[in-house]
Amino acid sequence: MSLSGKSDKESKASAVSIPKTLLGGAEHLMKEKGFDSISEYVLSRLREDISRYEADQLTEYITPVELEYIKQRLKSLGYL
Amino acid sequence: MVSRVHGGKLVNQVATSNRLNVLLGEVNELPMVELSYESAVDVESIAHGVYSPLEGFMNNEAYRSVLDEMRLPNDLPWTIPIVLDVSREAVKDVKAGDTIALSAPGNVPLAVMHVEDIYGFDKQEYSEKVFRTTDPKHPGVARVHQLKDLLIGGQIEMFKDVENPFEHYTLSPAETRVLFKEKGWRTIVGFQTRNAPHIGHEYIQKSALAFIDGVFVNPVIGRKKQGDFKDEVIVEAYKSLIDNYYQKDTAVMSILRYEMKYAGPREAILHAIIRKNFGCTHFAVGRDHAGVGNYYGPYDAQEIFKEFPDLGVTPVFFREFFYCKRCVTIVNERICPHTGQDRVGFSGTKMRDMIVQGLRPPSEIMRPEVADAILKFKNPFVE
Ligand SMILES: [Zn+2]
Numbered sequence: 085m086s087l088s089g090k091s092d093k094e095s096k097a098s099a100v101s102i103p104k105t106l107l108g109g110a111e112h113l114m115k116e117k118g119f120d121s122i123s124e125y126v127l128s129r130l131r132e133d134i135s136r137y138e139a140d141q142l143t144e145y146i147t148p149v150e151l152e153y154i155k156q157r158l159k160s161l162g163y164l
Numbered sequence: 165m166v167s168r169v170h171g172g173k174l175v176n177q178v179a180t181s182n183r184l185n186v187l188l189g190e191v192n193e194l195p196m197v198e199l200s201y202e203s204a205v206d207v208e209s210i211a212h213g214v215y216s217p218l219e220g221f222m223n224n225e226a227y228r229s230v231l232d233e234m235r236l237p238n239d240l241p242w243t244i245p246i247v248l249d250v251s252r253e254a255v256k257d258v259k260a261g262d263t264i265a266l267s268a269p270g271n272v273p274l275a276v277m278h279v280e281d282i283y284g285f286d287k288q289e290y291s292e293k294v295f296r297t298t299d300p301k302h303p304g305v306a307r308v309h310q311l312k313d314l315l316i317g318g319q320i321e322m323f324k325d326v327e328n329p330f331e332h333y334t335l336s337p338a339e340t341r342v343l344f345k346e347k348g349w350r351t352i353v354g355f356q357t358r359n360a361p362h363i364g365h366e367y368i369q370k371s372a373l374a375f376i377d378g379v380f381v382n383p384v385i386g387r388k389k390q391g392d393f394k395d396e397v398i399v400e401a402y403k404s405l406i407d408n409y410y411q412k413d414t415a416v417m418s419i420l421r422y423e424m425k426y427a428g429p430r431e432a433i434l435h436a437i438i439r440k441n442f443g444c445t446h447f448a449v450g451r452d453h454a455g456v457g458n459y460y461g462p463y464d465a466q467e468i469f470k471e472f473p474d475l476g477v478t479p480v481f482f483r484e485f486f487y488c489k490r491c492v493t494i495v496n497e498r499i500c501p502h503t504g505q506d507r508v509g510f511s512g513t514k515m516r517d518m519i520v521q522g523l524r525p526p527s528e529i530m531r532p533e534v535a536d537a538i539l540k541f542k543n544p545f546v547e
Contacts, residue, residue, distance in 0.1 A: 142338075142341055142342060142345060145173070145174040145176065145338065146338055146342070150338070151342065154338060154339050154342045155342060155346070157339065158335075158343055158346070161332055161333075163335070163343055163416065163418075164343065164346055
């Protein structure tokens with residue numbers, strides 16, 4: 085099943101397939117947690133995880149030169 | 165995959181290249197305020213992003229918000245004010261909008277501050293809200309009463325690190341984030357400590373390692389109470405524990421220069437935020453975390469996490485471990501049905517008495533290698 089959900093931008097951007105075997109559980113959880121649709125539920129979980137974890141974004145605050153310098157220091161101190 | 169930085173952006177207020185030269189050129193012309201060693205270390209922590217998203221010492225708005233709401237004005241969880249105290253005399257010619265120099269003790273300039281405001285504060289109110297007590301015998305309350313009368317808020321830019329006897333064991337959040345990533349850890353549990361490790365600590369860490377990739381042991385180094393283990397003893401004892409009893413690449417230790425507040429629940433949240441900034445996805449909270457005496461209930465510091473579902477770091481709660489003669493192993497009250505004399509607790513006093521006499525505590529209490537590392541020191545305790 086594709087997650088067409090509401091006509092918001094996210095659903096237009098990309099569809100997600102959920103295997104039939106998971107659908108029953110997903111519907112149950114969605115109701116249990118007070119969401120109106122599976123789309124809303126999945127999006128909410130995704131937002132939560134994205135706000136929690138950094139997805140390989142070290143380069144956002146470390147330049148390649150700094151990264152090399154840090155690795156060198158970690159090696160010289162025996163951490164790596 | 166390390167945790168996201170608190171507030172989303174790792175703060176870096178360390179001046180480099182051109183900016184460094186500008187600051188070094190200006191600094192001697194600026195009014196200078198000399199800081200305590202502890203405040204100088206706070207400058208360094210801010211500059212390296214340990215307190216992200218803070219870019220400086222809190223202004224009055226942030227101070228009020230943290231005290232009253234346990235959140236920054238932008239609603240991000242934050243439970244203990246990070247403030248800089250100054251005397252009236254030191255700032256008599258300073259006003260909002262000025263740039264001042266901040267120096268470590270001995271007039272060693274280390275940073276500039278762009279002053280946002282200078283404000284008075286009520287030490288009783290601070291104590292009541294942060295420590296839940298105004299009892300002057302509480303070490304945190306006593307410390308607040310020693311603070312000078314005014315607080316000065318504003319962004320800082322640092323150009324010199326503070327002298328650090330543990331430089332080889334000090335990593336910045338940028339460094340630990342690279343380290344965790346290089347180790348391939350997807351989940352990391354932060355472990356706060358101010359003690360040499362006994363078996364109880366080891367069991368907490370290893371229980372967490374049953375479902376988490378790596379443990380980040382982060383002992384607090386700094387102003388201590390009489391009778392506490394000396395900083396160098398804690399570092400050596402942990403080194404010995406990790407070298408002898410941990411699977412390679414499951415544990416990392418670096419120190420945190422930080423002055424304990426003994427604020428129990430509120431401080432547990434701050435400790436978790438700091439470790440989140442180092443890249444931890446989880447944070448271990450044991451019995452009476454950051455507590456002292458009988459000021460807090462044994463699990464108050466776990467309860468408070470309920471108020472912060474948006475903290476962005478998952479607390480892992482532990483009951484205290486002990487040795488049970490009938491279980492013949494280390495257990496805690498959740499898994500051992502026995503009581504009373506069967507249970508041998510990790511009494512700090514008992515361990516201390518043995519160490520003072522030059523004796524190794526029994527091996528069900530402390531690893532012999534750890535005991536030896538401690539006993540190498542002539543006097544392992546703060547006098
Ligand atoms: Zn038992």
